[in-house]
Amino acid sequence: MSLITVDEAHARLRSSHRVLADDEAVSLKGSLGRVLAADIVSGINVPPADNSAMDGYALKREDWQGTDRALVISQRITAGSPPQALKPGTAARIFTGAETPEGADIVVMQEKCRSEGSQVWIDAVGEAGCNIRPKGQDIMQGDTVLKAGHRLRAQDLGLIASLGFDRISVKQRLKVAIISTGEELVEPGDTLKPGQIYNSNRYLLQALLENWGFEPMDFGITVDDPDVISDVISEASRKADVIITTGGVSVGEEDHVKAVVESLGHIDLWRVAIKPGKPFAFGDVQGTPFLGLPGNPVSAFVTALVIARPFLFDCQGIVHSEIVPLRQVALFDKKGSFRQEYIRVRSVTAGVEIFEKQSSGVLYSTSWGDALVVQKPDEDIKHGNPVDVIPFVLFN
Amino acid sequence: MSLITVDEAHARLRSSHRVLADDEAVSLKGSLGRVLAADIVSGINVPPADNSAMDGYALKREDWQGTDRALVISQRITAGSPPQALKPGTAARIFTGAETPEGADIVVMQEKCRSEGSQVWIDAVGEAGCNIRPKGQDIMQGDTVLKAGHRLRAQDLGLIASLGFDRISVKQRLKVAIISTGEELVEPGDTLKPGQIYNSNRYLLQALLENWGFEPMDFGITVDDPDVISDVISEASRKADVIITTGGVSVGEEDHVKAVVESLGHIDLWRVAIKPGKPFAFGDVQGTPFLGLPGNPVSAFVTALVIARPFLFDCQGIVHSEIVPLRQVALFDKKGSFRQEYIRVRSVTAGVEIFEKQSSGVLYSTSWGDALVVQKPDEDIKHGNPVDVIPFVLFN
Numbered sequence: 053m054s055l056i057t058v059d060e061a062h063a064r065l066r067s068s069h070r071v072l073a074d075d076e077a078v079s080l081k082g083s084l085g086r087v088l089a090a091d092i093v094s095g096i097n098v099p100p101a102d103n104s105a106m107d108g109y110a111l112k113r114e115d116w117q118g119t120d121r122a123l124v125i126s127q128r129i130t131a132g133s134p135p136q137a138l139k140p141g142t143a144a145r146i147f148t149g150a151e152t153p154e155g156a157d158i159v160v161m162q163e164k165c166r167s168e169g170s171q172v173w174i175d176a177v178g179e180a181g182c183n184i185r186p187k188g189q190d191i192m193q194g195d196t197v198l199k200a201g202h203r204l205r206a207q208d209l210g211l212i213a214s215l216g217f218d219r220i221s222v223k224q225r226l227k228v229a230i231i232s233t234g235e236e237l238v239e240p241g242d243t244l245k246p247g248q249i250y251n252s253n254r255y256l257l258q259a260l261l262e263n264w265g266f267e268p269m270d271f272g273i274t275v276d277d278p279d280v281i282s283d284v285i286s287e288a289s290r291k292a293d294v295i296i297t298t299g300g301v302s303v304g305e306e307d308h309v310k311a312v313v314e315s316l317g318h319i320d321l322w323r324v325a326i327k328p329g330k331p332f333a334f335g336d337v338q339g340t341p342f343l344g345l346p347g348n349p350v351s352a353f354v355t356a357l358v359i360a361r362p363f364l365f366d367c368q369g370i371v372h373s374e375i376v377p378l379r380q381v382a383l384f385d386k387k388g389s390f391r392q393e394y395i396r397v398r399s400v401t402a403g404v405e406i407f408e409k410q411s412s413g414v415l416y417s418t419s420w421g422d423a424l425v426v427q428k429p430d431e432d433i434k435h436g437n438p439v440d441v442i443p444f445v446l447f448n
Numbered sequence: 449m450s451l452i453t454v455d456e457a458h459a460r461l462r463s464s465h466r467v468l469a470d471d472e473a474v475s476l477k478g479s480l481g482r483v484l485a486a487d488i489v490s491g492i493n494v495p496p497a498d499n500s501a502m503d504g505y506a507l508k509r510e511d512w513q514g515t516d517r518a519l520v521i522s523q524r525i526t527a528g529s530p531p532q533a534l535k536p537g538t539a540a541r542i543f544t545g546a547e548t549p550e551g552a553d554i555v556v557m558q559e560k561c562r563s564e565g566s567q568v569w570i571d572a573v574g575e576a577g578c579n580i581r582p583k584g585q586d587i588m589q590g591d592t593v594l595k596a597g598h599r600l601r602a603q604d605l606g607l608i609a610s611l612g613f614d615r616i617s618v619k620q621r622l623k624v625a626i627i628s629t630g631e632e633l634v635e636p637g638d639t640l641k642p643g644q645i646y647n648s649n650r651y652l653l654q655a656l657l658e659n660w661g662f663e664p665m666d667f668g669i670t671v672d673d674p675d676v677i678s679d680v681i682s683e684a685s686r687k688a689d690v691i692i693t694t695g696g697v698s699v700g701e702e703d704h705v706k707a708v709v710e711s712l713g714h715i716d717l718w719r720v721a722i723k724p725g726k727p728f729a730f731g732d733v734q735g736t737p738f739l740g741l742p743g744n745p746v747s748a749f750v751t752a753l754v755i756a757r758p759f760l761f762d763c764q765g766i767v768h769s770e771i772v773p774l775r776q777v778a779l780f781d782k783k784g785s786f787r788q789e790y791i792r793v794r795s796v797t798a799g800v801e802i803f804e805k806q807s808s809g810v811l812y813s814t815s816w817g818d819a820l821v822v823q824k825p826d827e828d829i830k831h832g833n834p835v836d837v838i839p840f841v842l843f844n
Binding site: 080081084096098099100101131132133134135149150151185189190191197198205206207208209210211212213214215216217218219234235236239240241242244245246247248249250251252253254255256257258259260262263349353376378399409411413414415416418419444445446448 | 476477480492494495496497527528529530531545546547581585586587593594601602603604605606607608609610611612613614615630631632635636637638640641642643644645646647648649650651652653654655656658659745749772774795805807809810811812814815840841842844
């Protein structure tokens with residue numbers, strides 16, 4: 053079990069992923085955060101017809117005979133009302149967004165016009181086409197506006213609606229089983245006996261998966277019994293697309309998860325050069341990918357964000373790129389180590405300050421903070437120098 | 449109706465907000481994105497008892513008599529098993545995370561020990577307290593770990609679970625009515641007649657509100673009839689905490705929303721020096737705050753993010769601070785104007801590139817892009833210089 057870098061872990065996972073989620077048609081309304089299964093191709097032109105960019109008068113440019121020659125106002129066109137073809141030699145009163153009438157090739161803004169009764173005097177006209185937004189200027193019929201693999205944001209829903217689609221094809225939510233291992237774990241709400249601690253990983257992971265648009269499937273806490281663990285993991289492999297366990301994959305004496313996964317499929321233990329979060333297991337159970345995260349909450353959190361997330365995104369069919377850290381000023385000194393460290397920090401005006409206790413046991417550090425500093429192996433961080441910072445929101 | 453700055457709009461809204469959401473108790477499991485109604489105060493110490501930071505041996509420091517004097521191993525303590533008081537003059541085999549026994553004041557890592565049968569020889573010991581994580585080191589009973597008004601992230605759920613809480617007090621989701629106005633609007637799924645466009649604002653706003661953890665209440669598209677508009681707005685004021693309309697608050701001739709809101713309460717039209725998004729209305733209907741956004745989709749989007757969002761967060765009871773833009777390199781030139789402009793851009797390795805068509809009609813610009821550049825009034829942006837950038841994710 054040799055030490056591998058975070059990049060190597062990424063590369064191994066990426067090479068062994070496949071998209072596990074099928075397609076389904078859903079209503080556009082409930083599709084925030086869902087992943088497109090097909091490109092969105094516009095069936096219409098936007099705008100659907102030539103229309104006015106101004107309140108003013110539409111006319112054929114060559115009908116303008118100079119400042120003191122009035123034109124008859126032959127129609128009035130508001131947004132939403134279909135215009136009639138422009139009577140030759142006349143002008144149409146028109147408002148912003150209204151469709152320009154057939155036969156008009158210019159709109160003159162009202163500030164350059166004087167009207168009286170049914171006549172209008174125009175001071176000056178521009179080039180032909182002036183103040184007209186041509187049909188299809190923004191989007192042409194047949195244009196691809198969003199690609200398969202895109203995770204839908206609010207504005208994307210607006211855009212898709214503007215093209216007239218009310219149902220779209222998306223990937224089914226990736227079903228991810230969560231199994232917590234550890235005899236010392238107790239559910240919140242119960243009372244702690246000596247030596248016990250509350251199970252926080254389950255809540256943490258469930259919320260992360262929810263955030264990412266997946267369907268978490270909670271398989272609870274398993275006891276330290278190989279038969280029970282085997283039953284739970286088998287069931288999870290039948291029901292879920294991916295299995296995640298926390299705890300139980302170290303080299304400790306009480307660890308049955310590794311043996312069970314080995315008996316049902318295969319498992320590799322990786323010593324990833326990452327802190328917090330060194331032990332990480334990857335394998336499969338009857339064809340279902342298996343990710344074994346550390347039991348320690350901060351280690352579980354960091355490995356979920358840094359190692360599990362890109363793999364899960366791949367399995368969901370999300371087209372995504374590596375997160376690019378920001379550069380901010382470190383307000384602390386910290387020596388590097390042979391491992392890539394993910395330091396819990398908080399942004400203040402002057403830069404990022406460190407949470408004093410970087411022990412992987414202190415989950416409070418992640419709630420106190422709003423970002424992780426990525427400290428590369430052997431990189432020393434010096435107060436006042438820029439460092440790589442990933443705000444937690446970028447992991448969403 | 450004089451022109452006001454974006455900051456003035458913020459200040460006016462902030463001064464007239466009040467928290468509109470009541471408290472409710474919810475299960476921790478479903479509380480991602482919810483807002484704490486009360487501080488989270490720890491009822492326990494974390495760790496709950498002194499425990500070992502290492503695999504090794506626990507003993508009383510003064511019982512160590514030198515390298516060649518063995519101690520009897522009197523018990524074996526694993527994580528989760530309660531220890532007995534240490535027999536005087538003996539050592540306890542202990543593992544990481546296990547509770548240290550009463551009477552022990554030091555843990556020596558196993559690498560410094562040799563054991564044979566029931567005896568252990570210890571090469572050297574450190575200071576008293578060494579390798580022991582004292583009770584309450586991370587969190588003391590009575591410590592406030594999260595404050596009322598905090599929006600819950602995944603790690604916060606983990607932290608709260610680790611303290612044993614399975615139910616928490618949160619703010620009820622803010623109920624926000626959405627009313628679309630405009631005769632030319634058609635719902636996606638229907639066929640466009642000449643002069644009609646699809647209603648995209650409804651989907652856009654609904655998704656934004658959902659993203660922010662609110663409860664959107666959709667009141668559909670209203671026709672241009674003052675009686676109908678009055679009925680819809682009255683109903684919304686009874687059912688929702690805040691009313692948002694899109695369109696219908698310009699100074700156009702067909703605009704009935706302003707008159708209706710005036711008859712039911714009061715309304716102010718603001719000319720905010722913002723682009724896109726100048727016209728903005730603020731008022732109240734029978735005591736319910738009323739926000740009138742522009743009808744134009746990009747203007748509605750930008751004003752929702754920049755002007756409505758902080759007000760809605762205040763009404764929900766979220767303690768939040770102003771979004772701090774990042775500094776990135778502009779890959780474009782753009783002259784400033786008297787208005788604060790929000791330019792749709794996309795991040796690439798070298799900086800941010802501009803979407804060619806910055807017309808407020810082009811909703812595609814917001815889907816194409818991943819951020820807004822904030823261009824202050826009269827600020828000229830020059831290619832290669834740093835500018836203020838707000839990635840869309842920071843508005844979540």
